[in-house]
Amino acid sequence: MKIKSLTFVIAIMVNGILCFSQNNQPAVIEDFKPSSLNQPGQEYPQVNSQGYVRFKIIAPTADSVRVSLGLGGRGGTKLKQAADTSWMGTTEGPMDEGFHYYNIRIDGGKFNDPGAKNYYGSVRWESGIEIPAHDQDFYALKNVPHGNVVQVLFPSPSTGTSRRAFVYTPPGYDSKSKQRYPVLYLQHGWGEDETAWSNQGHANLIMDNLIAENKITPFIIVMTYGMTNEVRMGGMRNFKIEPFQTVLIDELIPYIDANFRTIAKQSQRAMGGLSMGGMETHTITLNKPEVFSYYALLSGGTYTPAEIKDKSNIKLIFLSCGSKERPDGVKNAAAALKDAGINAVSYVSENTAHEFLTWRRSLLELAPLLFKN
């Protein structure tokens, strides 16, 4: 594979044109660098400037090593044993920009890539990889004032536990001891948890950068576990919203309002979520119109005008998804809501699917629309 790729690079250099391999993918450029999500000191996995990913796994006496990430459908990328006994392989084509979960199949078992950091998705800690996006600047860690991400443990009588939430507070929250802030309650998707939006979503960095550029009204973001793990494939019918709705409405919101400097009223409170978190947002905002005034579904369904009982209560409905999902769905739904006199906005993330770059960009688009009055 390495020799083959090198041949292509030489071909490009000699001919000055882009060559294509037999499977119609562009020639692989040999400028691979360690992924930005690698564990300290780890050289692999690597990503090149085209978005190809190269893996290297040490398992000298394994019979087969396969990576779930790749273009080969559900089969992913099959690694081959090199002369030094390591297993290596490169995705058949470039991956979409942004963040991807993946795992490794070794001799029939599912493991993580020891080179990569882990992110909670699919009800397990998965390996993560980042394909640098052309617009990655908006979620980069920059030399600007940074807000905090606060882990709180709040009492939950309904579940008999102390539950965890993460609370983003804007830069200056601690020094401006009189200022109060609106709040966005922001949910993860199925198989993820309360760590997703700040770890793989970079919600805190997106906010820091927007605030540094004075593009938004600073607000607090609260992220907690949506109790979605209980839902397995095909088990949606068995998912009941009530337990989570009780935790969110009756326990978490009062705790946040008591312990953070929030503006504790409906007009200054938003709820949003990605994927299954969008479905939770849809149900809870309709069940509790007196609690939230801004609703956001990120790759998480739509609202119909018929569902809205009192449109005067709603300041914004935001609907988004990736262009590789069903963009017409959110566009048409937003148009229908607007026709019905509701302030609805749709956003489509170009060249992304049901993955985190879609949701990072959605937060970037959503944040400036929130709490404008």
Place this chain on the structure above:
Amino acid sequence: MKIKSLTFVIAIMVNGILCFSQNNQPAVIEDFKPSSLNQPGQEYPQVNSQGYVRFKIIAPTADSVRVSLGLGGRGGTKLKQAADTSWMGTTEGPMDEGFHYYNIRIDGGKFNDPGAKNYYGSVRWESGIEIPAHDQDFYALKNVPHGNVVQVLFPSPSTGTSRRAFVYTPPGYDSKSKQRYPVLYLQHGWGEDETAWSNQGHANLIMDNLIAENKITPFIIVMTYGMTNEVRMGGMRNFKIEPFQTVLIDELIPYIDANFRTIAKQSQRAMGGLSMGGMETHTITLNKPEVFSYYALLSGGTYTPAEIKDKSNIKLIFLSCGSKERPDGVKNAAAALKDAGINAVSYVSENTAHEFLTWRRSLLELAPLLFKN
């Protein structure tokens, strides 16, 4: 293995006495339960009431699976393939109480146990397991008021980066907007990072419980990365304290004092660390006697009276380790310091080694001694 163990259980039931296997270990009692650190829904690894650990790894066509944890020296525990093709095995004897890092060797490669959560140690995210300790109540998540663990990103001109620290704030910090607090700067060990003390150390829960019982003066704890990864085995000579000392003294402390309600003076500031973090504490407290007045080395060396230039500056020197380390070292050092007129205290954790239960207990002993005047 399973059948063998079952035989022992029957033997115990019939004879009413404790049987011993051929290797002089007590019979394995079949009351295994999933480890408290398992990923959601995972049945394995499991721990029994004696501290034995049982592993189950799925890798149908693997040639060999071995777990680094166990009593078999560096070899750990070798798993055997069961009839259903899964790999299973139980440690040869009970493990020490408390937290242990481990990993899995599959066909010669190092991976994590997909059943367990991951903890950063040994310069990699390792699998973690918890053997319930007889005194685990002091670090349990209880129905008491909880403090927060705040992730801050602070500017570091000396390294040209934004660096991460975690800040424990006591319960009520946010509502008592006038109260100011002393601060303990608390360092992890080699191969760990700023996540260690709150993830595997439960420092926040230890503090919450002590405060709920009114046993300590509430204080803030600041945990940041000690830049220790650069040190590999035998490379201690190449480790220079200056880069970390600059980050800590010139960048982090001023940031914390500006952004949190601290009592920003030497008499209200402590530094402690475990293992290599103790060595860092030793060096920095001696280099900067004007910054800290309480010093704590947890399995991290000792001070000699000759090293102390001005004992009037020091309110406490705390030295600790596990009874399976070198307890005489810390006891003798504390005695010599006391003879020299310095307020020194030693603590030895019973039946623990160079592991986190030693350090959790050390924090439990240390906290009530801090900031008493």
